[in-house]
Amino acid sequence: MPVRRSSVAFPKCSLLVSLRILLLVLHAGSPVYSQGDSQSDNKVMDNITVRQGETVFLRCEQGDVVTHTAWLNRSSILYAGEDKWSVDPRVSLVTLNQEEFTIKIENVDMTDEGQYVCAVQTSSRPRTTSVHVLVQVPPKIINFSRDIVVNEGSNVTLMCQASGKPEPSISWKLISNSGDLASDDELLEISSISRQRAGVYECTAVNDIDTDVQTVDITVNYAPSVSEGRDAGVTPGQRGVLECEADAVPEADFEWYKDNRRIFNGFDGMEIINTGSLSKLTFYNVSDGDYGNYTCVAINKLGSSNTNFLLYGEYL
Structure with missing residues:
Protein backbone atom coordinates (compact mmCIF):
# COMPACT_ATOMS: atom_id res chain seq x y z
CA MET A 1 0.00 0.00 0.00
CA PRO A 2 1.58 3.38 -0.97
CA VAL A 3 2.23 5.92 1.74
CA ARG A 4 -0.07 8.92 1.46
CA ARG A 5 1.21 12.07 3.07
CA SER A 6 -0.76 15.16 3.95
CA SER A 7 -0.24 18.26 1.87
CA VAL A 8 0.17 20.05 5.19
CA ALA A 9 3.44 18.93 6.77
CA PHE A 10 3.64 18.47 10.53
CA PRO A 11 6.06 21.04 11.97
CA LYS A 12 9.31 19.53 13.30
CA CYS A 13 10.74 22.44 15.31
CA SER A 14 9.04 21.39 18.52
CA LEU A 15 8.81 17.66 17.78
CA LEU A 16 10.96 16.50 20.70
CA VAL A 17 9.08 18.74 23.12
CA SER A 18 5.74 17.38 21.93
CA LEU A 19 6.93 13.81 22.13
CA ARG A 20 8.07 14.38 25.69
CA ILE A 21 4.57 15.61 26.52
CA LEU A 22 3.04 12.54 24.89
CA LEU A 23 5.37 10.22 26.80
CA LEU A 24 4.45 11.95 30.05
CA VAL A 25 0.82 11.20 29.26
CA LEU A 26 1.65 7.53 28.81
CA HIS A 27 3.89 7.24 31.86
CA ALA A 28 1.25 8.82 34.08
CA GLY A 29 -0.76 5.60 33.86
CA SER A 30 -4.02 7.45 33.24
CA PRO A 31 -5.09 10.19 30.81
CA VAL A 32 -4.19 13.80 31.67
CA TYR A 33 -6.97 16.26 31.00
CA SER A 34 -7.18 20.01 30.87
CA GLN A 35 -10.23 21.74 32.22
CA GLY A 36 -13.22 20.91 30.06
CA ASP A 37 -11.57 17.84 28.54
CA SER A 38 -13.55 14.63 28.28
CA GLN A 39 -12.45 11.07 28.56
CA SER A 40 -13.54 10.54 24.95
CA ASP A 41 -10.28 12.22 23.89
CA ASN A 42 -8.47 9.05 24.93
CA LYS A 43 -9.74 5.96 23.14
CA VAL A 44 -9.18 2.27 23.68
CA MET A 45 -9.81 0.19 20.57
CA ASP A 46 -10.78 -3.46 20.46
CA ASN A 47 -7.95 -5.95 20.68
CA ILE A 48 -6.33 -6.98 17.41
CA THR A 49 -5.64 -10.71 17.13
CA VAL A 50 -3.06 -11.79 14.58
CA ARG A 51 -1.33 -15.08 13.86
CA GLN A 52 2.42 -15.45 14.11
CA GLY A 53 4.04 -14.65 10.77
CA GLU A 54 1.18 -12.47 9.50
CA THR A 55 1.07 -8.69 9.07
CA VAL A 56 -0.79 -6.33 11.40
CA PHE A 57 -1.93 -2.80 10.52
CA LEU A 58 -2.23 -0.18 13.26
CA ARG A 59 -4.50 2.70 12.28
CA CYS A 60 -5.03 5.97 14.14
CA GLU A 61 -7.53 8.66 13.22
CA GLN A 62 -6.06 12.13 12.88
CA GLY A 63 -7.75 15.53 12.58
CA ASP A 64 -7.20 18.95 11.10
CA VAL A 65 -5.91 20.37 14.36
CA VAL A 66 -3.15 17.76 14.80
CA THR A 67 0.33 19.22 15.09
CA HIS A 68 2.37 16.11 16.01
CA THR A 69 1.64 12.40 16.06
CA ALA A 70 3.51 9.24 17.02
CA TRP A 71 3.04 5.49 17.32
CA LEU A 72 4.58 3.95 20.43
CA ASN A 73 5.03 0.47 21.86
CA ARG A 74 5.93 0.11 25.56
CA SER A 75 6.97 3.77 25.52
CA SER A 76 9.38 3.16 22.63
CA ILE A 77 8.70 5.40 19.65
CA LEU A 78 8.10 3.49 16.42
CA TYR A 79 7.20 6.44 14.20
CA ALA A 80 7.04 10.17 14.91
CA GLY A 81 5.13 11.55 11.99
CA GLU A 82 6.87 10.24 8.89
CA ASP A 83 10.18 9.87 10.75
CA LYS A 84 10.97 6.25 11.59
CA TRP A 85 12.50 5.79 15.04
CA SER A 86 12.31 2.02 15.19
CA VAL A 87 15.31 0.08 13.86
CA ASP A 88 13.11 -2.93 13.14
CA PRO A 89 12.91 -3.44 9.35
CA ARG A 90 9.52 -5.13 9.74
CA VAL A 91 7.94 -1.84 10.82
CA SER A 92 6.96 0.59 8.08
CA LEU A 93 4.73 3.58 7.41
CA VAL A 94 1.59 2.95 5.35
CA THR A 95 -0.45 6.14 5.49
CA LEU A 96 0.12 9.59 6.97
CA ASN A 97 -2.34 12.39 6.29
CA GLN A 98 -4.83 14.48 8.20
CA GLU A 99 -7.37 11.62 8.19
CA GLU A 100 -5.23 8.75 9.44
CA PHE A 101 -1.81 7.61 10.57
CA THR A 102 -1.24 3.91 9.81
CA ILE A 103 1.83 1.74 10.25
CA LYS A 104 2.29 -1.98 9.67
CA ILE A 105 4.37 -4.70 11.31
CA GLU A 106 5.24 -7.65 9.09
CA ASN A 107 6.05 -11.22 10.12
CA VAL A 108 4.58 -10.69 13.59
CA ASP A 109 6.13 -12.66 16.46
CA MET A 110 5.37 -13.14 20.16
CA THR A 111 7.71 -10.26 21.04
CA ASP A 112 5.33 -7.92 19.20
CA GLU A 113 2.45 -8.70 21.53
CA GLY A 114 1.38 -5.89 23.83
CA GLN A 115 -0.12 -2.44 23.93
CA TYR A 116 0.42 0.10 21.16
CA VAL A 117 -0.45 3.75 21.54
CA CYS A 118 -1.04 6.42 18.96
CA ALA A 119 -0.25 9.70 20.71
CA VAL A 120 -1.48 12.88 19.07
CA GLN A 121 -0.66 16.48 19.97
CA THR A 122 -3.31 19.00 18.98
CA SER A 123 -3.17 22.74 19.31
CA SER A 124 -4.93 22.49 22.68
CA ARG A 125 -4.15 19.14 24.33
CA PRO A 126 -2.70 15.66 23.78
CA ARG A 127 -4.88 12.65 23.20
CA THR A 128 -4.18 8.95 22.79
CA THR A 129 -5.63 5.93 21.05
CA SER A 130 -4.48 2.58 22.38
CA VAL A 131 -4.86 -0.95 21.08
CA HIS A 132 -3.65 -4.29 22.41
CA VAL A 133 -2.17 -6.70 19.89
CA LEU A 134 -2.60 -10.41 20.69
CA VAL A 135 -0.37 -12.84 18.82
CA GLN A 136 -1.56 -16.40 18.24
CA VAL A 137 1.12 -19.06 17.77
CA PRO A 138 0.58 -22.52 16.24
CA PRO A 139 1.50 -25.47 18.47
CA LYS A 140 4.97 -26.92 18.32
CA ILE A 141 6.04 -30.03 20.21
CA ILE A 142 9.28 -29.02 21.91
CA ASN A 143 10.01 -31.81 24.40
CA PHE A 144 9.29 -35.33 23.25
CA SER A 145 10.41 -38.82 24.22
CA ARG A 146 12.69 -40.73 21.87
CA ASP A 147 12.18 -44.29 20.67
CA ILE A 148 12.81 -46.69 23.53
CA VAL A 149 13.46 -50.39 24.10
CA VAL A 150 12.26 -51.92 27.40
CA ASN A 151 11.76 -55.35 28.88
CA GLU A 152 8.25 -56.69 29.36
CA GLY A 153 6.92 -55.75 32.79
CA SER A 154 8.78 -52.43 32.97
CA ASN A 155 7.09 -49.13 33.80
CA VAL A 156 7.20 -46.66 30.92
CA THR A 157 6.65 -42.88 30.89
CA LEU A 158 6.40 -40.93 27.64
CA MET A 159 6.59 -37.12 27.57
CA CYS A 160 5.07 -34.70 25.08
CA GLN A 161 5.30 -30.96 25.82
CA ALA A 162 4.23 -28.28 23.36
CA SER A 163 4.35 -24.51 23.07
CA GLY A 164 1.76 -22.33 21.40
CA LYS A 165 -0.86 -19.67 22.02
CA PRO A 166 -3.60 -20.42 22.90
CA GLU A 167 -2.03 -23.16 24.98
CA PRO A 168 -2.36 -26.40 23.01
CA SER A 169 -4.13 -29.48 24.29
CA ILE A 170 -2.24 -32.80 24.25
CA SER A 171 -3.56 -36.25 23.35
CA TRP A 172 -1.92 -39.68 22.96
CA LYS A 173 -2.94 -42.81 21.11
CA LEU A 174 -1.41 -46.13 20.11
CA ILE A 175 -1.65 -46.23 16.30
CA SER A 176 0.26 -49.35 15.25
CA ASN A 177 -1.59 -51.87 17.34
CA SER A 178 -5.13 -52.85 18.18
CA GLY A 179 -4.70 -51.52 21.70
CA ASP A 180 -7.11 -48.82 22.86
CA LEU A 181 -4.73 -47.08 25.26
CA ALA A 182 -5.06 -43.29 25.14
CA SER A 183 -4.34 -40.24 27.29
CA ASP A 184 -4.99 -36.49 27.34
CA ASP A 185 -1.95 -35.53 29.38
CA GLU A 186 1.62 -34.43 28.66
CA LEU A 187 2.81 -37.62 30.38
CA LEU A 188 1.69 -41.03 29.22
CA GLU A 189 2.37 -43.58 31.94
CA ILE A 190 2.20 -47.32 31.22
CA SER A 191 2.56 -49.61 34.22
CA SER A 192 4.08 -53.06 33.74
CA ILE A 193 4.06 -52.83 29.95
CA SER A 194 3.12 -55.95 28.02
CA ARG A 195 4.14 -57.02 24.53
CA GLN A 196 0.65 -56.09 23.33
CA ARG A 197 1.42 -52.46 24.21
CA ALA A 198 4.49 -52.32 21.98
CA GLY A 199 4.25 -50.17 18.86
CA VAL A 200 4.06 -46.60 17.60
CA TYR A 201 2.51 -43.96 19.87
CA GLU A 202 1.29 -40.67 18.46
CA CYS A 203 1.21 -37.39 20.38
CA THR A 204 -0.99 -34.62 18.97
CA ALA A 205 -0.82 -30.97 20.08
CA VAL A 206 -3.82 -28.87 19.01
CA ASN A 207 -4.91 -25.25 19.44
CA ASP A 208 -7.20 -22.93 17.50
CA ILE A 209 -4.46 -22.26 14.94
CA ASP A 210 -3.02 -25.60 13.89
CA THR A 211 -1.89 -29.10 14.87
CA ASP A 212 1.52 -30.65 15.48
CA VAL A 213 2.14 -34.42 15.60
CA GLN A 214 5.08 -36.55 16.71
CA THR A 215 5.47 -40.32 17.04
CA VAL A 216 7.59 -42.54 19.27
CA ASP A 217 8.19 -46.28 18.95
CA ILE A 218 8.26 -48.57 21.99
CA THR A 219 9.95 -51.93 21.54
CA VAL A 220 9.13 -54.46 24.25
CA ASN A 221 11.60 -57.30 24.74
CA TYR A 222 10.35 -60.65 25.99
CA ALA A 223 11.63 -64.21 26.30
CA PRO A 224 10.88 -66.77 23.55
CA SER A 225 7.84 -68.97 23.49
CA VAL A 226 7.76 -71.79 20.95
Missing part, protein backbone atom coordinates in the same frame (compact mmCIF):
# COMPACT_ATOMS: atom_id res chain seq x y z
CA SER A 227 4.82 -73.41 19.23
CA GLU A 228 4.10 -77.04 20.01
CA GLY A 229 6.22 -79.36 17.89
CA ARG A 230 4.50 -81.33 15.11
CA ASP A 231 5.75 -84.89 14.71
CA ALA A 232 6.61 -86.02 11.20
CA GLY A 233 6.37 -89.44 9.57
CA VAL A 234 8.76 -89.93 6.63
CA THR A 235 9.42 -92.92 4.38
CA PRO A 236 13.10 -93.98 4.29
CA GLY A 237 14.97 -92.36 1.42
CA GLN A 238 12.53 -89.43 1.28
CA ARG A 239 12.91 -85.79 2.34
CA GLY A 240 11.69 -84.77 5.78
CA VAL A 241 11.34 -81.41 7.58
CA LEU A 242 10.81 -80.44 11.23
CA GLU A 243 9.66 -76.85 11.74
CA CYS A 244 10.16 -74.84 14.94
CA GLU A 245 8.52 -71.42 15.34
CA ALA A 246 9.29 -69.02 18.20
CA ASP A 247 7.74 -65.72 19.23
CA ALA A 248 10.43 -63.52 20.81
CA VAL A 249 11.85 -59.98 20.92
CA PRO A 250 14.63 -59.73 20.08
CA GLU A 251 14.43 -62.61 17.62
CA ALA A 252 15.52 -65.93 19.03
CA ASP A 253 18.55 -67.99 18.11
CA PHE A 254 17.79 -71.67 17.53
CA GLU A 255 19.55 -74.84 18.61
CA TRP A 256 18.58 -78.39 17.61
CA TYR A 257 19.29 -81.57 19.56
CA LYS A 258 18.77 -85.31 19.03
CA ASP A 259 18.75 -87.34 22.23
CA ASN A 260 20.54 -84.49 24.05
CA ARG A 261 23.26 -84.26 21.40
CA ARG A 262 23.43 -80.91 19.59
CA ILE A 263 23.04 -80.96 15.82
CA PHE A 264 25.15 -78.63 13.69
CA ASN A 265 24.53 -77.62 10.10
CA GLY A 266 25.57 -80.38 7.71
CA PHE A 267 25.62 -83.00 10.44
CA ASP A 268 24.82 -86.46 8.98
CA GLY A 269 23.20 -84.91 5.91
CA MET A 270 20.91 -82.58 7.91
CA GLU A 271 20.57 -78.84 7.20
CA ILE A 272 19.38 -76.09 9.57
CA ILE A 273 17.85 -72.99 7.97
CA ASN A 274 16.78 -70.09 10.23
CA THR A 275 14.53 -67.37 8.82
CA GLY A 276 13.29 -64.81 11.32
CA SER A 277 11.03 -66.58 13.79
CA LEU A 278 11.19 -69.95 12.00
CA SER A 279 13.85 -72.67 12.08
CA LYS A 280 13.75 -75.72 9.78
CA LEU A 281 15.65 -78.94 10.29
CA THR A 282 15.73 -80.67 6.91
CA PHE A 283 16.60 -84.32 6.16
CA TYR A 284 17.39 -84.83 2.48
CA ASN A 285 17.59 -88.65 2.55
CA VAL A 286 15.98 -90.09 5.65
CA SER A 287 17.48 -93.32 7.00
CA ASP A 288 16.53 -95.55 9.90
CA GLY A 289 19.23 -93.87 11.99
CA ASP A 290 17.45 -90.50 11.66
CA TYR A 291 14.29 -91.64 13.40
CA GLY A 292 13.91 -90.62 17.00
CA ASN A 293 13.26 -87.66 19.33
CA TYR A 294 14.40 -84.12 18.48
CA THR A 295 14.37 -80.95 20.56
CA CYS A 296 14.28 -77.34 19.30
CA VAL A 297 15.50 -74.66 21.73
CA ALA A 298 14.82 -70.94 21.11
CA ILE A 299 17.08 -68.53 23.01
CA ASN A 300 17.42 -64.76 23.44
CA LYS A 301 18.90 -62.58 26.16
CA LEU A 302 15.76 -62.82 28.30
CA GLY A 303 15.41 -66.58 28.38
CA SER A 304 14.72 -69.72 26.41
CA SER A 305 11.96 -72.14 25.49
CA ASN A 306 11.91 -75.54 23.83
CA THR A 307 9.64 -78.06 22.18
CA ASN A 308 10.00 -81.74 21.20
CA PHE A 309 9.44 -83.59 17.91
CA LEU A 310 9.28 -87.19 16.89
CA LEU A 311 10.59 -88.23 13.50
CA TYR A 312 9.20 -91.67 12.74
CA GLY A 313 9.15 -94.00 9.78
CA GLU A 314 6.29 -94.60 7.43
CA TYR A 315 6.52 -97.88 5.56
CA LEU A 316 4.58 -98.97 2.56
Whole structure:
Protein backbone atom coordinates (compact mmCIF):
# COMPACT_ATOMS: atom_id res chain seq x y z
CA MET A 1 0.00 0.00 0.00
CA PRO A 2 1.58 3.38 -0.97
CA VAL A 3 2.23 5.92 1.74
CA ARG A 4 -0.07 8.92 1.46
CA ARG A 5 1.21 12.07 3.07
CA SER A 6 -0.76 15.16 3.95
CA SER A 7 -0.24 18.26 1.87
CA VAL A 8 0.17 20.05 5.19
CA ALA A 9 3.44 18.93 6.77
CA PHE A 10 3.64 18.47 10.53
CA PRO A 11 6.06 21.04 11.97
CA LYS A 12 9.31 19.53 13.30
CA CYS A 13 10.74 22.44 15.31
CA SER A 14 9.04 21.39 18.52
CA LEU A 15 8.81 17.66 17.78
CA LEU A 16 10.96 16.50 20.70
CA VAL A 17 9.08 18.74 23.12
CA SER A 18 5.74 17.38 21.93
CA LEU A 19 6.93 13.81 22.13
CA ARG A 20 8.07 14.38 25.69
CA ILE A 21 4.57 15.61 26.52
CA LEU A 22 3.04 12.54 24.89
CA LEU A 23 5.37 10.22 26.80
CA LEU A 24 4.45 11.95 30.05
CA VAL A 25 0.82 11.20 29.26
CA LEU A 26 1.65 7.53 28.81
CA HIS A 27 3.89 7.24 31.86
CA ALA A 28 1.25 8.82 34.08
CA GLY A 29 -0.76 5.60 33.86
CA SER A 30 -4.02 7.45 33.24
CA PRO A 31 -5.09 10.19 30.81
CA VAL A 32 -4.19 13.80 31.67
CA TYR A 33 -6.97 16.26 31.00
CA SER A 34 -7.18 20.01 30.87
CA GLN A 35 -10.23 21.74 32.22
CA GLY A 36 -13.22 20.91 30.06
CA ASP A 37 -11.57 17.84 28.54
CA SER A 38 -13.55 14.63 28.28
CA GLN A 39 -12.45 11.07 28.56
CA SER A 40 -13.54 10.54 24.95
CA ASP A 41 -10.28 12.22 23.89
CA ASN A 42 -8.47 9.05 24.93
CA LYS A 43 -9.74 5.96 23.14
CA VAL A 44 -9.18 2.27 23.68
CA MET A 45 -9.81 0.19 20.57
CA ASP A 46 -10.78 -3.46 20.46
CA ASN A 47 -7.95 -5.95 20.68
CA ILE A 48 -6.33 -6.98 17.41
CA THR A 49 -5.64 -10.71 17.13
CA VAL A 50 -3.06 -11.79 14.58
CA ARG A 51 -1.33 -15.08 13.86
CA GLN A 52 2.42 -15.45 14.11
CA GLY A 53 4.04 -14.65 10.77
CA GLU A 54 1.18 -12.47 9.50
CA THR A 55 1.07 -8.69 9.07
CA VAL A 56 -0.79 -6.33 11.40
CA PHE A 57 -1.93 -2.80 10.52
CA LEU A 58 -2.23 -0.18 13.26
CA ARG A 59 -4.50 2.70 12.28
CA CYS A 60 -5.03 5.97 14.14
CA GLU A 61 -7.53 8.66 13.22
CA GLN A 62 -6.06 12.13 12.88
CA GLY A 63 -7.75 15.53 12.58
CA ASP A 64 -7.20 18.95 11.10
CA VAL A 65 -5.91 20.37 14.36
CA VAL A 66 -3.15 17.76 14.80
CA THR A 67 0.33 19.22 15.09
CA HIS A 68 2.37 16.11 16.01
CA THR A 69 1.64 12.40 16.06
CA ALA A 70 3.51 9.24 17.02
CA TRP A 71 3.04 5.49 17.32
CA LEU A 72 4.58 3.95 20.43
CA ASN A 73 5.03 0.47 21.86
CA ARG A 74 5.93 0.11 25.56
CA SER A 75 6.97 3.77 25.52
CA SER A 76 9.38 3.16 22.63
CA ILE A 77 8.70 5.40 19.65
CA LEU A 78 8.10 3.49 16.42
CA TYR A 79 7.20 6.44 14.20
CA ALA A 80 7.04 10.17 14.91
CA GLY A 81 5.13 11.55 11.99
CA GLU A 82 6.87 10.24 8.89
CA ASP A 83 10.18 9.87 10.75
CA LYS A 84 10.97 6.25 11.59
CA TRP A 85 12.50 5.79 15.04
CA SER A 86 12.31 2.02 15.19
CA VAL A 87 15.31 0.08 13.86
CA ASP A 88 13.11 -2.93 13.14
CA PRO A 89 12.91 -3.44 9.35
CA ARG A 90 9.52 -5.13 9.74
CA VAL A 91 7.94 -1.84 10.82
CA SER A 92 6.96 0.59 8.08
CA LEU A 93 4.73 3.58 7.41
CA VAL A 94 1.59 2.95 5.35
CA THR A 95 -0.45 6.14 5.49
CA LEU A 96 0.12 9.59 6.97
CA ASN A 97 -2.34 12.39 6.29
CA GLN A 98 -4.83 14.48 8.20
CA GLU A 99 -7.37 11.62 8.19
CA GLU A 100 -5.23 8.75 9.44
CA PHE A 101 -1.81 7.61 10.57
CA THR A 102 -1.24 3.91 9.81
CA ILE A 103 1.83 1.74 10.25
CA LYS A 104 2.29 -1.98 9.67
CA ILE A 105 4.37 -4.70 11.31
CA GLU A 106 5.24 -7.65 9.09
CA ASN A 107 6.05 -11.22 10.12
CA VAL A 108 4.58 -10.69 13.59
CA ASP A 109 6.13 -12.66 16.46
CA MET A 110 5.37 -13.14 20.16
CA THR A 111 7.71 -10.26 21.04
CA ASP A 112 5.33 -7.92 19.20
CA GLU A 113 2.45 -8.70 21.53
CA GLY A 114 1.38 -5.89 23.83
CA GLN A 115 -0.12 -2.44 23.93
CA TYR A 116 0.42 0.10 21.16
CA VAL A 117 -0.45 3.75 21.54
CA CYS A 118 -1.04 6.42 18.96
CA ALA A 119 -0.25 9.70 20.71
CA VAL A 120 -1.48 12.88 19.07
CA GLN A 121 -0.66 16.48 19.97
CA THR A 122 -3.31 19.00 18.98
CA SER A 123 -3.17 22.74 19.31
CA SER A 124 -4.93 22.49 22.68
CA ARG A 125 -4.15 19.14 24.33
CA PRO A 126 -2.70 15.66 23.78
CA ARG A 127 -4.88 12.65 23.20
CA THR A 128 -4.18 8.95 22.79
CA THR A 129 -5.63 5.93 21.05
CA SER A 130 -4.48 2.58 22.38
CA VAL A 131 -4.86 -0.95 21.08
CA HIS A 132 -3.65 -4.29 22.41
CA VAL A 133 -2.17 -6.70 19.89
CA LEU A 134 -2.60 -10.41 20.69
CA VAL A 135 -0.37 -12.84 18.82
CA GLN A 136 -1.56 -16.40 18.24
CA VAL A 137 1.12 -19.06 17.77
CA PRO A 138 0.58 -22.52 16.24
CA PRO A 139 1.50 -25.47 18.47
CA LYS A 140 4.97 -26.92 18.32
CA ILE A 141 6.04 -30.03 20.21
CA ILE A 142 9.28 -29.02 21.91
CA ASN A 143 10.01 -31.81 24.40
CA PHE A 144 9.29 -35.33 23.25
CA SER A 145 10.41 -38.82 24.22
CA ARG A 146 12.69 -40.73 21.87
CA ASP A 147 12.18 -44.29 20.67
CA ILE A 148 12.81 -46.69 23.53
CA VAL A 149 13.46 -50.39 24.10
CA VAL A 150 12.26 -51.92 27.40
CA ASN A 151 11.76 -55.35 28.88
CA GLU A 152 8.25 -56.69 29.36
CA GLY A 153 6.92 -55.75 32.79
CA SER A 154 8.78 -52.43 32.97
CA ASN A 155 7.09 -49.13 33.80
CA VAL A 156 7.20 -46.66 30.92
CA THR A 157 6.65 -42.88 30.89
CA LEU A 158 6.40 -40.93 27.64
CA MET A 159 6.59 -37.12 27.57
CA CYS A 160 5.07 -34.70 25.08
CA GLN A 161 5.30 -30.96 25.82
CA ALA A 162 4.23 -28.28 23.36
CA SER A 163 4.35 -24.51 23.07
CA GLY A 164 1.76 -22.33 21.40
CA LYS A 165 -0.86 -19.67 22.02
CA PRO A 166 -3.60 -20.42 22.90
CA GLU A 167 -2.03 -23.16 24.98
CA PRO A 168 -2.36 -26.40 23.01
CA SER A 169 -4.13 -29.48 24.29
CA ILE A 170 -2.24 -32.80 24.25
CA SER A 171 -3.56 -36.25 23.35
CA TRP A 172 -1.92 -39.68 22.96
CA LYS A 173 -2.94 -42.81 21.11
CA LEU A 174 -1.41 -46.13 20.11
CA ILE A 175 -1.65 -46.23 16.30
CA SER A 176 0.26 -49.35 15.25
CA ASN A 177 -1.59 -51.87 17.34
CA SER A 178 -5.13 -52.85 18.18
CA GLY A 179 -4.70 -51.52 21.70
CA ASP A 180 -7.11 -48.82 22.86
CA LEU A 181 -4.73 -47.08 25.26
CA ALA A 182 -5.06 -43.29 25.14
CA SER A 183 -4.34 -40.24 27.29
CA ASP A 184 -4.99 -36.49 27.34
CA ASP A 185 -1.95 -35.53 29.38
CA GLU A 186 1.62 -34.43 28.66
CA LEU A 187 2.81 -37.62 30.38
CA LEU A 188 1.69 -41.03 29.22
CA GLU A 189 2.37 -43.58 31.94
CA ILE A 190 2.20 -47.32 31.22
CA SER A 191 2.56 -49.61 34.22
CA SER A 192 4.08 -53.06 33.74
CA ILE A 193 4.06 -52.83 29.95
CA SER A 194 3.12 -55.95 28.02
CA ARG A 195 4.14 -57.02 24.53
CA GLN A 196 0.65 -56.09 23.33
CA ARG A 197 1.42 -52.46 24.21
CA ALA A 198 4.49 -52.32 21.98
CA GLY A 199 4.25 -50.17 18.86
CA VAL A 200 4.06 -46.60 17.60
CA TYR A 201 2.51 -43.96 19.87
CA GLU A 202 1.29 -40.67 18.46
CA CYS A 203 1.21 -37.39 20.38
CA THR A 204 -0.99 -34.62 18.97
CA ALA A 205 -0.82 -30.97 20.08
CA VAL A 206 -3.82 -28.87 19.01
CA ASN A 207 -4.91 -25.25 19.44
CA ASP A 208 -7.20 -22.93 17.50
CA ILE A 209 -4.46 -22.26 14.94
CA ASP A 210 -3.02 -25.60 13.89
CA THR A 211 -1.89 -29.10 14.87
CA ASP A 212 1.52 -30.65 15.48
CA VAL A 213 2.14 -34.42 15.60
CA GLN A 214 5.08 -36.55 16.71
CA THR A 215 5.47 -40.32 17.04
CA VAL A 216 7.59 -42.54 19.27
CA ASP A 217 8.19 -46.28 18.95
CA ILE A 218 8.26 -48.57 21.99
CA THR A 219 9.95 -51.93 21.54
CA VAL A 220 9.13 -54.46 24.25
CA ASN A 221 11.60 -57.30 24.74
CA TYR A 222 10.35 -60.65 25.99
CA ALA A 223 11.63 -64.21 26.30
CA PRO A 224 10.88 -66.77 23.55
CA SER A 225 7.84 -68.97 23.49
CA VAL A 226 7.76 -71.79 20.95
CA SER A 227 4.82 -73.41 19.23
CA GLU A 228 4.10 -77.04 20.01
CA GLY A 229 6.22 -79.36 17.89
CA ARG A 230 4.50 -81.33 15.11
CA ASP A 231 5.75 -84.89 14.71
CA ALA A 232 6.61 -86.02 11.20
CA GLY A 233 6.37 -89.44 9.57
CA VAL A 234 8.76 -89.93 6.63
CA THR A 235 9.42 -92.92 4.38
CA PRO A 236 13.10 -93.98 4.29
CA GLY A 237 14.97 -92.36 1.42
CA GLN A 238 12.53 -89.43 1.28
CA ARG A 239 12.91 -85.79 2.34
CA GLY A 240 11.69 -84.77 5.78
CA VAL A 241 11.34 -81.41 7.58
CA LEU A 242 10.81 -80.44 11.23
CA GLU A 243 9.66 -76.85 11.74
CA CYS A 244 10.16 -74.84 14.94
CA GLU A 245 8.52 -71.42 15.34
CA ALA A 246 9.29 -69.02 18.20
CA ASP A 247 7.74 -65.72 19.23
CA ALA A 248 10.43 -63.52 20.81
CA VAL A 249 11.85 -59.98 20.92
CA PRO A 250 14.63 -59.73 20.08
CA GLU A 251 14.43 -62.61 17.62
CA ALA A 252 15.52 -65.93 19.03
CA ASP A 253 18.55 -67.99 18.11
CA PHE A 254 17.79 -71.67 17.53
CA GLU A 255 19.55 -74.84 18.61
CA TRP A 256 18.58 -78.39 17.61
CA TYR A 257 19.29 -81.57 19.56
CA LYS A 258 18.77 -85.31 19.03
CA ASP A 259 18.75 -87.34 22.23
CA ASN A 260 20.54 -84.49 24.05
CA ARG A 261 23.26 -84.26 21.40
CA ARG A 262 23.43 -80.91 19.59
CA ILE A 263 23.04 -80.96 15.82
CA PHE A 264 25.15 -78.63 13.69
CA ASN A 265 24.53 -77.62 10.10
CA GLY A 266 25.57 -80.38 7.71
CA PHE A 267 25.62 -83.00 10.44
CA ASP A 268 24.82 -86.46 8.98
CA GLY A 269 23.20 -84.91 5.91
CA MET A 270 20.91 -82.58 7.91
CA GLU A 271 20.57 -78.84 7.20
CA ILE A 272 19.38 -76.09 9.57
CA ILE A 273 17.85 -72.99 7.97
CA ASN A 274 16.78 -70.09 10.23
CA THR A 275 14.53 -67.37 8.82
CA GLY A 276 13.29 -64.81 11.32
CA SER A 277 11.03 -66.58 13.79
CA LEU A 278 11.19 -69.95 12.00
CA SER A 279 13.85 -72.67 12.08
CA LYS A 280 13.75 -75.72 9.78
CA LEU A 281 15.65 -78.94 10.29
CA THR A 282 15.73 -80.67 6.91
CA PHE A 283 16.60 -84.32 6.16
CA TYR A 284 17.39 -84.83 2.48
CA ASN A 285 17.59 -88.65 2.55
CA VAL A 286 15.98 -90.09 5.65
CA SER A 287 17.48 -93.32 7.00
CA ASP A 288 16.53 -95.55 9.90
CA GLY A 289 19.23 -93.87 11.99
CA ASP A 290 17.45 -90.50 11.66
CA TYR A 291 14.29 -91.64 13.40
CA GLY A 292 13.91 -90.62 17.00
CA ASN A 293 13.26 -87.66 19.33
CA TYR A 294 14.40 -84.12 18.48
CA THR A 295 14.37 -80.95 20.56
CA CYS A 296 14.28 -77.34 19.30
CA VAL A 297 15.50 -74.66 21.73
CA ALA A 298 14.82 -70.94 21.11
CA ILE A 299 17.08 -68.53 23.01
CA ASN A 300 17.42 -64.76 23.44
CA LYS A 301 18.90 -62.58 26.16
CA LEU A 302 15.76 -62.82 28.30
CA GLY A 303 15.41 -66.58 28.38
CA SER A 304 14.72 -69.72 26.41
CA SER A 305 11.96 -72.14 25.49
CA ASN A 306 11.91 -75.54 23.83
CA THR A 307 9.64 -78.06 22.18
CA ASN A 308 10.00 -81.74 21.20
CA PHE A 309 9.44 -83.59 17.91
CA LEU A 310 9.28 -87.19 16.89
CA LEU A 311 10.59 -88.23 13.50
CA TYR A 312 9.20 -91.67 12.74
CA GLY A 313 9.15 -94.00 9.78
CA GLU A 314 6.29 -94.60 7.43
CA TYR A 315 6.52 -97.88 5.56
CA LEU A 316 4.58 -98.97 2.56
